[in-house]
Amino acid sequence: DAGVIQSPRHEVTEMGQEVTLRCKPISGHDYLFWYRQTMMRGLELLIYFNNNVPIDDSGMPEDRFSAKMPNASFSTLKIQPSEPRDSAVYFCASSKRYEQFFGPGTRLTVL
């Protein structure tokens, strides 16, 4: 298996622009997670899905953030409009039962 796949790996955008991050989980995993990692706040859970249904989005910082999972093999995290304080590394992870498997992350820089 190729593991969790994320794209793009790096994204540089200007304040106010829309940003879409993409994730393909490991086949057969029915849980998908979006995390954000910053030096100041560490690793934060933003939202997670079970069988494509959002279960807990209490970590989503603002209404500017939204996430979807239209099918078992694809999820997106969208930021609209983006702000400089959104600059971080965004990770997607998937799980079947116990441990989570992480993708390589998307490093987002908002200028």
Next chain:
Amino acid sequence: AQSVAQPEDQVNVAEGNPLTVKCTYSVSGNPYLFWYVQYPNRGLQFLLKYITGDNLVKGSYGFEAEFNKSQTSFHLKKPSALVSDSALYFCAVRVAIPGYSTLTFGKGTMLLVSP
């Protein structure tokens, strides 16, 4: 609420020496415990987990961890450190319940192994 404490921001050890990275946790109920490693510009990589059974669990790359319920600890250990073990290590916990529960991560401990 559940939490994880990694009391050391950084651990320094010489190659060939044993290493310990400390982790204590707080959870309402029985815990599932995990260790992850993150190399620069990479995602978190699963090392090992404690679910139930033997308190000493062995994982990837020669790492092991001991679950101590009375001390609510899950310290990561390796008998002989390698320079290539230098990375950021995260401990994580979630409560053992039917179904799923969210994972709480510690803030991470940087391990530096000197030649």
